Amino acid sequence: MDTVLEIKNLGMSYDTTEGSVSAVDNVSFRIMNGEAMGLVGESGCGKTSLGMCIMKLLPENAKITNGEIIFDGEDIVPKTEDEMRMIRWKGVSMIFQAAMNALNPVYKVGDQIIEAIVAHENIKKEEAREKVRELYKLVGLSPERMENYPHEYSGGMRQRAIIAMALACDPKFIIADEPTTALDVIVQDEIIDEIKNIQKKLNMIMMYISHDISVIAETCDKIGVMYAGNFIEYADTFALFDNPLHPYTKALMSSFPSIEGPKKELKPVPGEPPNLLNPPRGCRFYPRCSYAEEICRNERPEFIESESGHFLACHRVI
Amino acid sequence: MEMLNIEHLTKLFPLKKKLFSRDQQYVHAVDDISFKIEKGKILGLVGESGCGKTTTAKLLVRLLKPTSGKIYIGGEDIAGLKEENLKKFRKNIQMIFQDPYESLNPRLTIHSTIAEPLIAQGLYNLEKIHDALEVVGLKPPEGFLYRYPHELSGGQRQRVAIARALVIDPIFVVADEPTSMLDVSIRAGVLNLMLALRKSFDLTVLFVTHDLAVARYMCDDIAVMHNGKIVETGNAEEVIRNPKHSYTKALLSAVPIPDPRAKRERIRIRGKVV
Amino acid sequence: MKKIENKKASQIRQIWALVRKSTFIKLGVSIMILFGIMAVFSPIWIHINPEVYDPIIGADPNVHGSVGPSLQHPLGTDDIGKDLFSQLLRGSQVAFMLGMMVSVFSTIIGAAIGLIAGYYGKIWDTLLMRLADIILTLPRLPLLIVISGIFGTQSNWIILLILSLTFWPIISRVIRAQTLSLRERPFIESARVSGVGNTRIIVKHLAPNVLPIAFYYLTVTVTGAILVEAGLSFLGFGDPSNMSWGMMLQWCFVKGYVFKAPYWMIPPGLCISLLAFSFYLIGVGLEEMVNPRLKKR
Numbered sequence: 072m073d074t075v076l077e078i079k080n081l082g083m084s085y086d087t088t089e090g091s092v093s094a095v096d097n098v099s100f101r102i103m104n105g106e107a108m109g110l111v112g113e114s115g116c117g118k119t120s121l122g123m124c125i126m127k128l129l130p131e132n133a134k135i136t137n138g139e140i141i142f143d144g145e146d147i148v149p150k151t152e153d154e155m156r157m158i159r160w161k162g163v164s165m166i167f168q169a170a171m172n173a174l175n176p177v178y179k180v181g182d183q184i185i186e187a188i189v190a191h192e193n194i195k196k197e198e199a200r201e202k203v204r205e206l207y208k209l210v211g212l213s214p215e216r217m218e219n220y221p222h223e224y225s226g227g228m229r230q231r232a233i234i235a236m237a238l239a240c241d242p243k244f245i246i247a248d249e250p251t252t253a254l255d256v257i258v259q260d261e262i263i264d265e266i267k268n269i270q271k272k273l274n275m276i277m278m279y280i281s282h283d284i285s286v287i288a289e290t291c292d293k294i295g296v297m298y299a300g301n302f303i304e305y306a307d308t309f310a311l312f313d314n315p316l317h318p319y320t321k322a323l324m325s326s327f328p329s330i331e332g333p334k335k336e337l338k339p340v341p342g343e344p345p346n347l348l349n350p351p352r353g354c355r356f357y358p359r360c361s362y363a364e365e366i367c368r369n370e371r372p373e374f375i376e377s378e379s380g381h382f383l384a385c386h387r388v389i
Numbered sequence: 390m391e392m393l394n395i396e397h398l399t400k401l402f403p404l405k406k407k408l409f410s411r412d413q414q415y416v417h418a419v420d421d422i423s424f425k426i427e428k429g430k431i432l433g434l435v436g437e438s439g440c441g442k443t444t445t446a447k448l449l450v451r452l453l454k455p456t457s458g459k460i461y462i463g464g465e466d467i468a469g470l471k472e473e474n475l476k477k478f479r480k481n482i483q484m485i486f487q488d489p490y491e492s493l494n495p496r497l498t499i500h501s502t503i504a505e506p507l508i509a510q511g512l513y514n515l516e517k518i519h520d521a522l523e524v525v526g527l528k529p530p531e532g533f534l535y536r537y538p539h540e541l542s543g544g545q546r547q548r549v550a551i552a553r554a555l556v557i558d559p560i561f562v563v564a565d566e567p568t569s570m571l572d573v574s575i576r577a578g579v580l581n582l583m584l585a586l587r588k589s590f591d592l593t594v595l596f597v598t599h600d601l602a603v604a605r606y607m608c609d610d611i612a613v614m615h616n617g618k619i620v621e622t623g624n625a626e627e628v629i630r631n632p633k634h635s636y637t638k639a640l641l642s643a644v645p646i647p648d649p650r651a652k653r654e655r656i657r658i659r660g661k662v663v
Numbered sequence: 664m665k666k667i668e669n670k671k672a673s674q675i676r677q678i679w680a681l682v683r684k685s686t687f688i689k690l691g692v693s694i695m696i697l698f699g700i701m702a703v704f705s706p707i708w709i710h711i712n713p714e715v716y717d718p719i720i721g722a723d724p725n726v727h728g729s730v731g732p733s734l735q736h737p738l739g740t741d742d743i744g745k746d747l748f749s750q751l752l753r754g755s756q757v758a759f760m761l762g763m764m765v766s767v768f769s770t771i772i773g774a775a776i777g778l779i780a781g782y783y784g785k786i787w788d789t790l791l792m793r794l795a796d797i798i799l800t801l802p803r804l805p806l807l808i809v810i811s812g813i814f815g816t817q818s819n820w821i822i823l824l825i826l827s828l829t830f831w832p833i834i835s836r837v838i839r840a841q842t843l844s845l846r847e848r849p850f851i852e853s854a855r856v857s858g859v860g861n862t863r864i865i866v867k868h869l870a871p872n873v874l875p876i877a878f879y880y881l882t883v884t885v886t887g888a889i890l891v892e893a894g895l896s897f898l899g900f901g902d903p904s905n906m907s908w909g910m911m912l913q914w915c916f917v918k919g920y921v922f923k924a925p926y927w928m929i930p931p932g933l934c935i936s937l938l939a940f941s942f943y944l945i946g947v948g949l950e951e952m953v954n955p956r957l958k959k960r
């Protein structure tokens with residue numbers, strides 16, 4: 072299998088009035104052809120920031136400090152905005168967190184997608200309209216609905232339309248940032264089902280961001296766990312569930328309930344995530360880790376392959 | 390002995406009239422529901438969004454006035470009580486809201502927020518506020534008393550909201566999706582806290598949620614709501630293992646399972662193309 | 664309870680620290696202080712030689728016709744030998760008093776009415792907002808003439824009354840809109856569940872949340888009041904027993920000195936703009952720091 076996306080040692084920070092926030096730090100992983108990779112971690116750990124790095128859609132105050140993002144054999148970090156625009160449209164696409172609430176209320180949903188296509192591609196409006204009809208069918212919306220305004224859509228329908236928009240350019244790689252967090256169980260289920268099918272059908276690679284590990288378990292082949300800007304564990308979904316190695320991953324696994332199996336007591340992760348303005352010097356999980364040792368306080372554990380295909384950043388386990 | 394007894398509770402919201410239309414249309418947000426909660430038990434009210442859970446919750450604490458039906462709390466019907474006569478009953482029944490970022494007044498300190506129910510009942514006492522903060526795990530209380538909500542994390546805010554609900558020793562608490570806005574890793578802490586408090590205060594709780602896994606973890610009994618009606622009730626474990634109603638089955642089949650090997654069968658209640 | 668007071672004190676210190684950080688507020692306050700000094704200096708200046716310097720009855724017998732700035736008359740005199748500097752000083756007193764009082768009155772009335780209409784809704788809302796609409800459509804000038812007619816005189820008090828009565832509807836509309844959206848917010852609902860009564864909800868839970876906007880509008884109203892008073896005075900509807908910047912302009916205009924005597928025309932015009940501008944600056948600065956959440960995020 073070919074590697075489509077490879078991230079090496081990526082680091083990114085935001086400049087704020089209070090100092091520099093290191094939101095992505097020392098992240099490395101690769102996604103192979105046809106794979107879906109899930110990204111989990113608690114709020115504020117840098118999931119969206121990592122996605123934005125790959126899209127190179129960073130706000131003014133953010134900069135990539137080091138590392139490479141190799142997409143389709145090319146490092147996109149040094150690319151200019153013009154070059155990126157082409158890559159973004161043809162290669163990488165993103166379903167933004169809460170984008171379903173960002174549809175313009177005064178235009179018909181179909182027209183908004185047509186506009187986006189016409190703006191990027193040299194085709195006529197009518198062709199674009201035909202394309203949107205196809206996309207609507209693909210995401211499970213009836214094409215007549217193109218003539219409706221956003222407020223006439225339910226939350227789930229709006230999210231489908233957003234997915235259609237993200238697929239408009241047949242991307243090779245799609246980043247889905249919490250596409251179902253705002254929806255209830257039933258709609259969430261329909262949407263993840265849809266996304267999974269489309270991903271397989273179009274043979275895209277996907278990065279699926281969520282803080283709900285059970286959603287990831289169902290949709291992805293690989294899982295990356297992020298904590299306070301670091302990648303702390305990366306493995307095949309089965310391997311990670313069968314044998315979580317990192318103390319944070321373990322804690323995460325026992326902190327949510329399931330409707331299957333015997334009822335077990337939930338163990339919350341004690342404490343709170345660190346302030347990224349001034350993260351702990353050694354392991355960033357150190358203050359909350361029940362396995363911590365002296366070395367963890369001062370030395371940053373490296374992110375290395377502990378078993379074949381199972382990457383990990385922890386002093387104790389290695 | 391039942392703490393709470395709901396009989397034929399109904400709430401209609403008038404819809405905006407269409408131009409030139411004579412007859413008034415209504416949304417049947419809560420449509421003739423009846424259920425009971427025994428003292429010290431947690432009843433989970435589950436269902437998809439828009440099915441009427443929040444409306445039910447608001448009726449029980451009388452933020453809304455029922456269109457018809459009875460709400461017996463400790464034997465007394467509060468469905469028809471006027472605003473002026475509600476004060477006494479407010480001491481007994483409290484509510485925890487969904488969004489901890491919205492349910493605390495941004496301009497009041499934690500101290501003032503928790504003091505409000507005490508002041509309203511003429512029971513203000515700094516000691517009680519200290520105790521309430523300690524009970525919900527915000528220690529030391531002095532460190533939190535004079536902070537503002539924006540200085541707290543989501544989990545801490547929800548703890549403040551719980552402290553406010555418990556500070557006047559209510560006998561019945563309505564919790565409307567108290568953890569759906571919280572991160573998974575914080576959620577477990579708040580759920581465990583609520584379970585512990587239920588035990589030590591012998592609370593009766595109506596726990597509203599759309600997450601069946603959470604309902605199973607928290608509740609003794611479950612009532613499944615669909616389109617304003619209750620379609621199934623029963624022991625939590627029983628409802629989840631042996632759902633009777635087709636809607637309950639569909640709801641259960643939509644819950645993602647944190648195990649990549651579990652293959653669940655999806656039951657769709659709606660057509661595929663929407 | 665001691666701790667709470669300490670906290671209040673530290674809160675004030677915090678606000679002060681914020682105020683000091685805002686360039687707009689600093690600039691606005693500096694200009695205001697300048698006019699404050701002028702207002703305070705007014706009686707001192709008159710005291711030097713009341714016969715000449717009193718802005719109403721004084722006049723310099725030695726000058727004939729309007730003359731330009733000199734040592735004795737820093738801004739010159741008008742056509743009958745009245746000291747323009749003295750008029751300007753008195754003008755800042757009037758502008759301050761009037762501007763402040765109008766804005767405080769109209770903000771208090773407007774906020775109270777907006778809160779009541781917004782919170783209680785229904786009949787209260789309809790009645791109060793109709794009243795606001797009616798007042799908004801009443802033209803100020805004819806109103807002033809009518810009321811002056813009723814009282815048989817024009818005084819600053821009447822101007823104050825009219826301005827306050829005609830400014831509150833603007834504020835009450837804004838506050839009402841704000842209250843309407845706040846009323847449905849969960850923190851108000853949770854206060855109701857806590858058993859908090861209506862009055863207390865308005866005073867303790869709603870008012871502090873609309874206060875920043877009320878404050879902002881207060882500064883905007885001051886600007887408006889200063890300009891309207893100047894306009895009224897310029898049109899000859901000022902208090903004849905007093906002196907204001909607008910009246911200075913009016914006299915300059917009426918006596919036909921607009922182009923002949925820039926030393927007469929420019930200072931009051933400049934003062935009106937500057938004082939109005941200073942409140943505007945403060946308003947903008949306040950807007951920046953209204954919400955504790957905005958400033959944190």
Ligand SMILES: Nc1ncnc2c1ncn2[C@@H]1O[C@H](COP(=O)(O)OP(=O)(O)OP(=O)(O)O)[C@@H](O)[C@H]1O
Nearest residue numbers: 085092094113114115116117118119120121130347
């Ligand atoms: N524009 C910005 N300027 C400064 N700091 C920022 C900015 N955007 C994000 N951050 C900070 O970077 C960190 C990571 O944020 P990010 O949005 O990537 O988190 P996330 O994992 O996507 O969280 P969530 O699950 O809540 O969406 C946080 O500490 C956040 O406060």
Ligand SMILES: Nc1ncnc2c1ncn2[C@@H]1O[C@H](COP(=O)(O)OP(=O)(O)O)[C@@H](O)[C@H]1O
Nearest residue numbers: 402416418436437438439440441442443444445
């Ligand atoms: N104030 C209201 N006015 C009109 N309709 C309402 C109002 N509140 C809720 N509804 C309607 O009642 C139904 C149930 O809503 P709600 O109780 O909020 O559902 P849930 O909490 O289960 O998501 C929905 O159709 C909703 O649109």
Ligand code: SF4
Nearest residue numbers: 354357360367385386
């Ligand atoms: S490196 Fe140390 S502190 Fe960090 S997760 Fe491993 S054991 Fe815990």
Ligand SMILES: [Mg+2]
Nearest residue numbers: 118119120168
């Ligand atoms: Mg995010």
Ligand SMILES: [Mg+2]
Nearest residue numbers: 439442443444
């Ligand atoms: Mg709800």
